[in-house]
Amino acid sequence: MAKTTAPAPPAGPPADHVLDTPFDSALSDRYLVYALSTITARSLPDLRDGMKPVHRRILWGMRLLRLDPASAYKKSARVVGDVMGKYHPHGDQSIYDALVRLSQDFALRYPLIDGQGNFGNIDGDNAAAMRYTEARLTAAAATLMDGLDEESVPFRTTYNGEEEEPEVFPGAFPNLLANGASGIAVGMATSIPPHNAAEILAAALALLAEPDLPDARLLEHVQGPDFPTGGILIEPRASIAEAYATGRGSFRLRARWRKVEAKNGLWHIEISEIPYQVVKGKLIETLANLLNDKKLPLVADLDDQSDEQLRITIEPRARTVDPELLMESLFKLTDLEVRVPLNMNVLDHGRPGVLSLGEVLRKWLVHQREVLIARARFRLGKIDARLEILGGLIKAYLNLDEVIRIIRKADDARAELITAFDLTVTQAEAILNMRLRSLRKLDELEITRENAALTAEARDLRYLLDSPGEQTKRLTAILARLRETYGPDTELGRRRTTLATAPDVRFVPLEAMIEREPLTIIASEKGWVRAMKGHIDLGSADAIKFKEGDGPAFAFHAHTTDKLMLATSDGRFFTLSPDKLPGGRGFGEPLRLMIDLGETAHVVTLMPHRADATLLLASSDGRGFLVKAEDVLAETRKGRQVMVPRAGATLKLVRPVAPTDDMVATIGDNRKLLVFALAELPAMARGQGVALQKFKDGGLADARTFVMADGLSWPMGGATARTRTEADLGFWQGARASAGRMPPTGFPRDNKFA
Structure with missing residues (x-):
C-alpha cells in the first residue's frame, strides 16, 4: 500500500495568497464544498459495503487492534481512542454512539460488533460509558473485511497523512441491504430498512445466473424487509414491488x-x-x-x-x-403500527443517486467481481514471486556441490551464481540466504511439489482473469457458501419479519378510540372555549362565569366522540375535537391557540358537525350557496377555505338546512324581506356563491330555510316567548336576487328570524 504525502503549503506570507472574490461567490463555493463533504463523507452509505466513513473507520481500527471474533474483548475506550486519534478526528461521544449502534441486535439485523457490557436496550436506556464496556468484531464484520490484505480495494491516507485506511470494504457480505442505513445530508437523505441476508444473496445468485433478470423476478427471492425486532409486514405485494422498482416507498409494519x-x-x-x-x-x-x-x-x-x-x-x-x-x-x-420509509439513495463511486433494488444488486455484483479480480491478481503476483525463488532453489539442488564451492571460494558469490546458473538477482539472494539444514533431501522434494502446485494454481488464476464465465462461476461459489452460513435454517439467518394481509376491519369507529361522554360546549364572545362535563341546562348557561367584559356566544350539547365545526368571518372552516377542549374549570382557552385564526377574523358559528347535513352559507353582501357538511371538514390548524367573500364582504352566517326545507327567506339591513325557492341555490364546495337578494343600500341581515307549507315563523319577544307564523307568503315570494318587500307587521326590529 503506497503512501501519499499532503501538498506543501504555498510559500511566502499569507497576505500574498489572499483572493479577491465577491462575497456571494465565496459563500456559495464554500457551502457547496460543505454540502458535498456532508453527502459523500458523512451521511450517505457507500453502495459497495453499505458503510459510512465513521463506521468503516471503527471496524478498520478494531481490525488493526486484532479484535477478531476469536480474540478477547478490549475496552471500548481503547477502540474509540485509536479511531479518533488516527482516522476520525471528531468527538469521542459521536464515535462511541456509532460503535454502540453497530453492536445492538435490536438496531442491526446482523450486528458487526460483539459488545460485552451494557450497550443499551429496546426500552430506550442508554449504553454505559465507554470505560465500562468492551467490544470485538463479529463474524459478519470479519466477512465484510475479508480480502483487505490482498490489495483488493484502494487505500487512502488519513486526515494527518500518517496512516492509511481503506476507501471501501471488499467482503462479500451484502451489508447495505442486510443491515440497512439511514442518514440526512444537505438536500437529500437515505433510509434503507434491513433485509434478510439469505434472500439478498439468493437474489444476487439469480442475477449471476441470469444477468437480464427483470426486477419483478427478484421479488421471488426478496420478500421484503426483515427487521431485527420482527413484526408483521402488511404492505400489499404491489406496493412492495413498486417501492423496490423505484427505490422510494414505505412499508407498513405492525407489532x-x-x-x-x-x-x-x-x-x-x-x-x-x-x-x-x-x-x-x-x-x-x-x-x-x-x-x-x-x-x-x-x-x-x-x-x-x-x-x-x-x-x-x-x-x-x-x-x-x-x-x-x-x-x-x-x-x-x-x-404498534408504523410506516418504515424506503429511500435507496446511496453513493455509487462517490456520486449519490436513488437506485432500484435490481440496480443496487447489479452494481454490488460489479464491485464483487472487481474484488475477485484484484485478489486473483494479488495472489498471482505472490505465486509468480515464489515460483521465481523456487526455480532458483531447484537449480541449486541440482548443482549443489558447485553452488557450495562458489559460495566458499568466490569473492562475489552472488555474481558468480548468476553467471554460472543463469539466475536472477532474487534467486541468487534466496540461495545465499538458505540455511544449511535446508539442504536435506526432503526439502528438495517439498520444493518440487510446491513448485508444481503453485504452477497449477497460477494457471488457474490466469484462466480466471481471462474468463468472465469462470469469474461468474467462482463468484457464484463464494456467494453460495455465504448463503449457507446465513441460511434460513440457521438461528441468525431465519426470517424474523413475516408477511401477512391486514384483517378486513375497514372501519374503526371513533367510539373505539374515545369513550363517549356527554359534554356542554361553551364559547364566549371573545373566543374562549371550554367543554363542561354532562349536558347542563342551556337555560342556565348565562349563569356561567366569564372574564370581565366577556359574555356567552355559543352554548350547545355534544359528546366526546363528535366533531365540532367552526366557521370564521373570512370564510374558513375549522374542525375541533370536543375531547381535546379544556375542561369546565376556569374560563377555558382561546380558540387562537387551537386554530390559525386570521388577524381580523371572528367566529361566525360553532356547532356539532353532522356528516349528512347540508349548510346554507351567506356573506354580508348578500351572496350565498349550499354546501355539504362533509365538504367543510378540515384536517389541519389552517382550516379549509370554503366561502371566498368579495372585497369588503365577510361570511355572515351558516345555517343548517333540514331535509324537508324547500324555501329560502332573506332579509336585509334595509328591512326588505324576500322568499324564493331553495332549488334556485347552487350546491358548491368553494366559491363566492350567487346573489341571494339585491340591496340598494346596506347588506344581508339574516337568512334561513323553511318548509313553505308550514309557513315562516319568528319570535314575538316578551316574557311569553310566543312565535308568529305567516302562512301566506305570496306577497314576498319572488325570484332569487330580487329586492324584496317590507316584512309583515310585528317582524322583529333587529331583522332576525330567530
Whole structure:
C-alpha cells in the first residue's frame, strides 16, 4: 500500500495568497464544498459495503487492534481512542454512539460488533460509558473485511497523512441491504430498512445466473424487509414491488400479537414483538396515557411483563370485545403500527443517486467481481514471486556441490551464481540466504511439489482473469457458501419479519378510540372555549362565569366522540375535537391557540358537525350557496377555505338546512324581506356563491330555510316567548336576487328570524 504525502503549503506570507472574490461567490463555493463533504463523507452509505466513513473507520481500527471474533474483548475506550486519534478526528461521544449502534441486535439485523457490557436496550436506556464496556468484531464484520490484505480495494491516507485506511470494504457480505442505513445530508437523505441476508444473496445468485433478470423476478427471492425486532409486514405485494422498482416507498409494519385464552371465557392480548426502532418505554407510556385519558374504552388494563423476551399484555374491557377491533384501535393511535420509509439513495463511486433494488444488486455484483479480480491478481503476483525463488532453489539442488564451492571460494558469490546458473538477482539472494539444514533431501522434494502446485494454481488464476464465465462461476461459489452460513435454517439467518394481509376491519369507529361522554360546549364572545362535563341546562348557561367584559356566544350539547365545526368571518372552516377542549374549570382557552385564526377574523358559528347535513352559507353582501357538511371538514390548524367573500364582504352566517326545507327567506339591513325557492341555490364546495337578494343600500341581515307549507315563523319577544307564523307568503315570494318587500307587521326590529 503506497503512501501519499499532503501538498506543501504555498510559500511566502499569507497576505500574498489572499483572493479577491465577491462575497456571494465565496459563500456559495464554500457551502457547496460543505454540502458535498456532508453527502459523500458523512451521511450517505457507500453502495459497495453499505458503510459510512465513521463506521468503516471503527471496524478498520478494531481490525488493526486484532479484535477478531476469536480474540478477547478490549475496552471500548481503547477502540474509540485509536479511531479518533488516527482516522476520525471528531468527538469521542459521536464515535462511541456509532460503535454502540453497530453492536445492538435490536438496531442491526446482523450486528458487526460483539459488545460485552451494557450497550443499551429496546426500552430506550442508554449504553454505559465507554470505560465500562468492551467490544470485538463479529463474524459478519470479519466477512465484510475479508480480502483487505490482498490489495483488493484502494487505500487512502488519513486526515494527518500518517496512516492509511481503506476507501471501501471488499467482503462479500451484502451489508447495505442486510443491515440497512439511514442518514440526512444537505438536500437529500437515505433510509434503507434491513433485509434478510439469505434472500439478498439468493437474489444476487439469480442475477449471476441470469444477468437480464427483470426486477419483478427478484421479488421471488426478496420478500421484503426483515427487521431485527420482527413484526408483521402488511404492505400489499404491489406496493412492495413498486417501492423496490423505484427505490422510494414505505412499508407498513405492525407489532406481533396473539389472543391468549384464560378461564371462564376470559382472554387477553399478548404482544411479543414491536415495530422496528420503536422504543418500548415510550410505547408503554403512550398506552398508559391514552388509557388514563379514557381514549381506549375497549381496554381495561395493560402490563409490561417483559424480561429477556418482550411481553406486553392488554386486558379487554369485556370478554365480548372483538380482539381485531381492539388491536385496530391501538394500531391507529400508537406506534404498534408504523410506516418504515424506503429511500435507496446511496453513493455509487462517490456520486449519490436513488437506485432500484435490481440496480443496487447489479452494481454490488460489479464491485464483487472487481474484488475477485484484484485478489486473483494479488495472489498471482505472490505465486509468480515464489515460483521465481523456487526455480532458483531447484537449480541449486541440482548443482549443489558447485553452488557450495562458489559460495566458499568466490569473492562475489552472488555474481558468480548468476553467471554460472543463469539466475536472477532474487534467486541468487534466496540461495545465499538458505540455511544449511535446508539442504536435506526432503526439502528438495517439498520444493518440487510446491513448485508444481503453485504452477497449477497460477494457471488457474490466469484462466480466471481471462474468463468472465469462470469469474461468474467462482463468484457464484463464494456467494453460495455465504448463503449457507446465513441460511434460513440457521438461528441468525431465519426470517424474523413475516408477511401477512391486514384483517378486513375497514372501519374503526371513533367510539373505539374515545369513550363517549356527554359534554356542554361553551364559547364566549371573545373566543374562549371550554367543554363542561354532562349536558347542563342551556337555560342556565348565562349563569356561567366569564372574564370581565366577556359574555356567552355559543352554548350547545355534544359528546366526546363528535366533531365540532367552526366557521370564521373570512370564510374558513375549522374542525375541533370536543375531547381535546379544556375542561369546565376556569374560563377555558382561546380558540387562537387551537386554530390559525386570521388577524381580523371572528367566529361566525360553532356547532356539532353532522356528516349528512347540508349548510346554507351567506356573506354580508348578500351572496350565498349550499354546501355539504362533509365538504367543510378540515384536517389541519389552517382550516379549509370554503366561502371566498368579495372585497369588503365577510361570511355572515351558516345555517343548517333540514331535509324537508324547500324555501329560502332573506332579509336585509334595509328591512326588505324576500322568499324564493331553495332549488334556485347552487350546491358548491368553494366559491363566492350567487346573489341571494339585491340591496340598494346596506347588506344581508339574516337568512334561513323553511318548509313553505308550514309557513315562516319568528319570535314575538316578551316574557311569553310566543312565535308568529305567516302562512301566506305570496306577497314576498319572488325570484332569487330580487329586492324584496317590507316584512309583515310585528317582524322583529333587529331583522332576525330567530
